[in-house]
Amino acid sequence: MKRFMELWQYREFLRTNVKKDIRGKYKASFLGVLWSFINPLLQVLVYAIVFPYIMRVQTPHYLVFLICGIIPWTWFITSMSNGTTCITNNSNLIKKVYFPREILPISSVTSGMVNFAISCIIILIFALIDGVGISWHIIFLPLVAIVQYVVQLAFVFLTCAFNVYVKDVEYMVTFLLNLAFYATPILYNVDMFKGSKFAFIFKINPVAYIVEAYRKIFYLHEIPNYRELGMLFIISLIALAICYSIFKKLEKRFAEEI
Numbered sequence: 001m002k003r004f005m006e007l008w009q010y011r012e013f014l015r016t017n018v019k020k021d022i023r024g025k026y027k028a029s030f031l032g033v034l035w036s037f038i039n040p041l042l043q044v045l046v047y048a049i050v051f052p053y054i055m056r057v058q059t060p061h062y063l064v065f066l067i068c069g070i071i072p073w074t075w076f077i078t079s080m081s082n083g084t085t086c087i088t089n090n091s092n093l094i095k096k097v098y099f100p101r102e103i104l105p106i107s108s109v110t111s112g113m114v115n116f117a118i119s120c121i122i123i124l125i126f127a128l129i130d131g132v133g134i135s136w137h138i139i140f141l142p143l144v145a146i147v148q149y150v151v152q153l154a155f156v157f158l159t160c161a162f163n164v165y166v167k168d169v170e171y172m173v174t175f176l177l178n179l180a181f182y183a184t185p186i187l188y189n190v191d192m193f194k195g196s197k198f199a200f201i202f203k204i205n206p207v208a209y210i211v212e213a214y215r216k217i218f219y220l221h222e223i224p225n226y227r228e229l230g231m232l233f234i235i236s237l238i239a240l241a242i243c244y245s246i247f248k249k250l251e252k253r254f255a256e257e258i
Helices: 002-009 011-024 032-054 062-084 088-096 103-129 136-165 169-182 199-203 206-220 226-257
Strands: none
Touching: 002 011, 011 103, 032 062, 032 103, 062 103, 062 136, 062 169, 062 206, 088 226, 103 136, 103 206, 136 169, 136 206, 136 226, 199 206, 206 226
């Protein structure tokens, strides 16, 4: 409870840091925050051309199917990339000013969530244009987003703390994210691998469950698998508690190691 009270006292600093993360990334660019929309759209454009026409993927409304995976994945990799380096990139601040260090990883994941929430408008627009439409199942969107938030925050607490002591962590994270992209059903349907020896990959990949949940909401107009999401949420909360405790132990020497 003491930790929560301290975070509440520094809520204004957290809010300011989230705003800085959102605006600072594209501060010097001409289009600014619009790049948050342009980047995933360009990805979708490339994959929408390559896979249906060159790779002969036969998935109805593939554009919507694709963007339902790209937008959540963009939030995931942005949070992981920015979150892993959030401590080392703010070394001067950490050495000079006291504040709860967990604000930095929380800010990284939260700023990504804000961009994700805005980017969901793109999914809705494409769903309408492509004829998929919008259904009442969209009410489950916040629940899935909360699960994804907890999953990412657990990962970020761990990687940002380790990155202070072992600078290679950020490069390892980048490599693993590249691998995870192809191990997540973003470009293809997970049903393709049912009964395959590779099916276990999706069972141990938390992002796979999350992407499938978003697809049920926007693409299939179905209720997400609440059992899978509930189990993932419980496991993620346990992981978050463990990763946070590791973060708190390692933060004692952040100023010395940076």
